[in-house]
Amino acid sequence: MKLLSVDYGRRRIGVAVTDEEGRFVRGLVTIDRKLCKDSHQQILKIVADEKIEAIIFGLPLNDMDEETTMTKEVRGFASAIEITCGLPIHFVDESFTSRRASELMMFRKKKARRDKGLTDRIAACLILETFLEMGGKP
16 A cells, blocks of 8 residues: 655645555655645645555644644645545654654765755655554555
8 A cells, every 4th residue: 555644844845655565665755835836736646646545644743742733734734635635644743753854864965964855855754654663554
């Protein structure tokens, strides 16, 4: 089963996918919302092109595992995607994925370390890996 994960942000959206068996994860693209005015349609195009069967969204929670304003924004975006494409939507706590992604970037060359889009794709990979480690099978 091919899965897609979304690291939603107000400026950028990191996207990652699995292979057809749902075992291997790879960063796919970062959608720059400043350049792409309709990120919703961009996600739907990826879903169609990649033949996705379920979507996993990173859910930002605060330090006490409570929902925030951003959590509601993510849920709203996910709901719009779900209504349009009809695929199952799952949520994974994304706490510290951006920080872990930044830490992983420290092993890259200096120029690559400044690539915030790459950081968002890595965060999307971490969200998807968390889902799979939790036994996530839609």
